[in-house]
Amino acid sequence: xxxxxxxxxxxxxxxxxxxxxxxxxxxxxxxxxxxxxxxxxxxxxxxxxxxxxxxxxxxxxxxxxxxxxxxxxxxxxxxxxxxxxxxxxxxxxxxxxxxxxxxxxxxxxxxxxxxxxxxxxxxxxxxxxxxxxxxxxxxxxxxxxxxxxxxxxxxxxxxxxxxxxxxxxxxxxxxxxxxxxxxxxxxxxxxxxxxxxxxxxxxxxxxxxxxxxxxxxxxxxxxxxxxxxxxxxxxxxxxxxxxxxxxxxxxxxxxxxxxxxxxxxxxxxxxxxxxxxxxxxxxxxxxxxxxxxxxxxxxxxxxxxxxxxxxxxxxxxxxxxxxxxxxxxxxxxxxxxxxxxxxxxxxxxxxxxxxxxxxxxxxxxxxxxxxxxxxxxxxxxxxxxxxxxxxxxx
Numbered sequence: 204x205x206x207x208x209x210x211x212x213x214x215x216x217x218x219x220x221x222x223x224x225x226x227x228x229x230x231x232x233x234x235x236x237x238x239x240x241x242x243x244x245x246x247x248x249x250x251x252x253x254x255x256x257x258x259x260x261x262x263x264x265x266x267x268x269x270x271x272x273x274x275x276x277x278x279x280x281x282x283x284x285x286x287x288x289x290x291x292x293x294x295x296x297x298x299x300x301x302x303x304x305x306x307x308x309x310x311x312x313x314x315x316x317x318x319x320x321x322x323x324x325x326x327x328x329x330x331x332x333x334x335x336x337x338x339x340x341x342x343x344x345x346x347x348x349x350x351x352x353x354x355x356x357x358x359x360x361x362x363x364x365x366x367x368x369x370x371x372x373x374x375x376x377x378x379x380x381x382x383x384x385x386x387x388x389x390x391x392x393x394x395x396x397x398x399x400x401x402x403x404x405x406x407x408x409x410x411x412x413x414x415x416x417x418x419x420x421x422x423x424x425x426x427x428x429x430x431x432x433x434x435x436x437x438x439x440x441x442x443x444x445x446x447x448x449x450x451x452x453x454x455x456x457x458x459x460x461x462x463x464x465x466x467x468x469x470x471x472x473x474x475x476x477x478x479x480x481x482x483x484x485x486x487x488x489x490x491x492x493x494x495x496x497x498x499x500x501x502x503x504x505x506x507x508x509x510x511x512x513x514x515x516x517x518x519x520x521x522x523x524x525x526x527x528x529x530x531x532x533x534x535x536x537x538x539x540x541x542x543x544x545x546x547x548x549x550x551x552x553x554x555x556x557x558x559x560x561x562x563x564x565x566x567x568x569x570x571x572x573x574x575x576x577x578x579x580x581x582x583x584x585x586x587x588x589x590x591x592x593x594x595x596x597x
């Protein structure tokens with residue numbers, strides 16, 4: 204009901220033209236609080252062009268799409284000045300063309316990623332939007348993301364994952380379509396028809412990027428394990444993506460913040476044989492691999508035992524509404540950590556010399572996990588939707 208009222212409010216306040224899934228509206232809105240803009244669209248990629256700023260006031264605006272996907276990080280505009288940005292938003296629904304649906308977890312039913320609307324979130328110290336244009340796009344290269352809670356577009360603060368940060372670094376020639384969800388394994392991703400949904404939207408030359416291992420190691424059915432069921436599932440991804448003329452990329456799992464007890468200086472391995480199994484399948488099948496497992500180890504060790512807490516959901520009690528106990532999660536990233544890991548993924552793409560890297564934005568600067576950005580200098584404006592309940596998976 205809240206989402207319906209939100210859309211009706213927007214329609215009643217602003218002049219919106221919607222014809223053949225095209226939107227062109229002049230908002231001329233400035234606010235001291237974050238606000239949303241939503242419009243119903245069909246599944247697909249959409250080029251969104253926003254003009255930010257205000258005639259009467261200086262503004263500072265951050266733009267996110269759907270479930271907190273970062274699109275515009277920080278736009279500063281002086282009074283009477285405007286800046287225009289374009290980016291691609293991938294919109295999807297639960298339905299699969301030809302029949303069937305993605306098997307969503309109950310909490311996903313309320314996610315902005317899976318509803319019938321394309322939603323933009325305007326946040327920042329003083330968000331200001333002059334104009335929004337939304338047009339269908341059929342030419343952008345799409346990068347489909349498959350994985351678990353370290354990849355998913357986390358719906359709620361203070362959780363975040365690299366998949367929702369990486370759109371910030373690509374031009375309007377690239378779309379990011381994130382189909383990951385907390386707690387998933389290779390098996391449950393496939394059984395939930397998520398790869399079916401990906402392949403229904405994939406066109407020749409698109410990418411399918413897979414990061415698994417965190418939850419797979421906890422499966423205990425007959426035949427489970429790194430070298431049999433996990434490896435077999437990865438082979439299924441390879442065969443089906445290649446049959447659809449897509450490019451398959453593997454990403455080894457992010458490390459957990461698990462320092463050695465003796466010195467608190469070295470990260471301990473907690474993923475058993477799963478990273479090696481992924482590497483072995485990739486080598487045998489000729490699949491490029493991004494070594495996020497190694498980069499996140501360097502990242503945590505560089506920040507140190509205490510400093511690495513600033514990259515994860517570690518917060519004292521009463522930091523967030525209804526949080527009467529400290530949060531100390533050594534797997535799930537906060538916005539700063541997710542932002543840094545997204546940079547590692549981009550660097551992995553560069554090391555693999557993937558053609559899509561030609562569409563990085565002009566302000567991209569190469570990143571080294573041994574020299575991370577200062578966590579105390581990172582600026583993030585929290586979305587209105589918050590919940591301190593830990594996501595599935597560990």
